[in-house]
Amino acid sequence: MAEMKKRSWILIGLLGLVLLAAGLYGGHTYQVSMDHAARERSARVRTVTAKKAAAQISQSEKKARALAKKAKPGAAQAAPVKSDRIPVSQWHQASAPVRFPILMYHDIGVGNTLMMPADQLKNQLTWLKQAGYYELTPSEAYTVLSTNRVPQDKIVWITFDDGYRAMATLGLPLFKATKSRVTVNEISGSVGSSWNLTEAMIKTMQAAGVDFASHTVSHLELNKLPAARQQTELTDSRTDLGKILGTAPNTIAYPVGRYNDVTLQDAKSAGYQLGLTTTPGLAAASQGLYKLDRVRVNPGNTLVSFMNLLRTGF
Numbered sequence: 001m002a003e004m005k006k007r008s009w010i011l012i013g014l015l016g017l018v019l020l021a022a023g024l025y026g027g028h029t030y031q032v033s034m035d036h037a038a039r040e041r042s043a044r045v046r047t048v049t050a051k052k053a054a055a056q057i058s059q060s061e062k063k064a065r066a067l068a069k070k071a072k073p074g075a076a077q078a079a080p081v082k083s084d085r086i087p088v089s090q091w092h093q094a095s096a097p098v099r100f101p102i103l104m105y106h107d108i109g110v111g112n113t114l115m116m117p118a119d120q121l122k123n124q125l126t127w128l129k130q131a132g133y134y135e136l137t138p139s140e141a142y143t144v145l146s147t148n149r150v151p152q153d154k155i156v157w158i159t160f161d162d163g164y165r166a167m168a169t170l171g172l173p174l175f176k177a178t179k180s181r182v183t184v185n186e187i188s189g190s191v192g193s194s195w196n197l198t199e200a201m202i203k204t205m206q207a208a209g210v211d212f213a214s215h216t217v218s219h220l221e222l223n224k225l226p227a228a229r230q231q232t233e234l235t236d237s238r239t240d241l242g243k244i245l246g247t248a249p250n251t252i253a254y255p256v257g258r259y260n261d262v263t264l265q266d267a268k269s270a271g272y273q274l275g276l277t278t279t280p281g282l283a284a285a286s287q288g289l290y291k292l293d294r295v296r297v298n299p300g301n302t303l304v305s306f307m308n309l310l311r312t313g314f
Contacts, residue, residue: 086151099282101310102157104294108166125178135181137211138251142273145285158182168201185215185253188237213251221258234270264290281313
């Protein structure tokens with residue numbers, strides 16, 4: 001009897017252990033199941049969120065592409081002008097010593113005799129094209145004067161002194177509209193000042209086909225300066241402009257047209273090939289490459305008087 005009770009208690013104990021183990025396992029299974037479900041819900045949330053984000057990005061990309069297609073190039077970005085130059089290899093030898101006008105302008109606008117009204121300038125540039133004039137670059141002008149070879153019989157060199165800001169704001173649109181080739185004689189020490197061109201403007205104009213020459217550093221009358229200061233004005237201007245343009249200019253325009261023998265020597269030593277004065281007349285090699293005459297163009301010229309300037313220089 002005692003033995004049977006003992007066995008019963010053992011069986012009850014074993015049954016209790018089995019039930020306890022089952023309970024623990026069931027609780028663990030339930031917890032694992034709960035954790036798995038939570039992870040699945042979290043994964044679904046992340047998936048939905050990712051899909052929404054991807055959809056938003058896709059929509060943004062589509063809008064960006066659509067805007068990019070509609071976008072137009074900025075006005076400040078000047079497209080390079082298609083070259084209309086006649087290769088030097090196609091030039092011909094002139095039958096007589098060449099004489100041609102180097103037109104001298106300054107500012108664009110109204111107010112004084114140095115300012116050419118935009119409408120008058122446009123008419124003059126348009127007429128030059130219609131009359132069949134070939135507009136020289138500084139390097140082409142040097143070739144003409146040093147070899148007496150020309151691209152055609154009617155040639156002109158259009159220059160603007162000082163580098164007024166209107167060259168960019170008013171001049172460049174005119175030059176592009178009339179397809180004119182012009183040269184700006186820039187005062188290097190004034191670049192970036194309130195009235196002068198900025199470096200960015202110079203580069204934009206250069207990219208659009210405008211040429212640049214030197215007008216010294218400070219626009220002082222060179223014949224009144226000591227020799228050392230003259231040399232600095234000529235050399236530093238060429239160097240500084242070369243840094244902006246990528247190549248040093250080959251021409252110096254003397255401020256107010258003033259120079260002396262020291263000026264001529266220093267201009268050559270500084271690396272210039274041509275020197276421009278304000279002496280009225282047509283340019284010719286016989287004057288000396290560093291003492292070239294120019295034709296001053298004042299506001300108010302009629303077409304007849306402008307044509308006469310081109311023929312005589314006065």
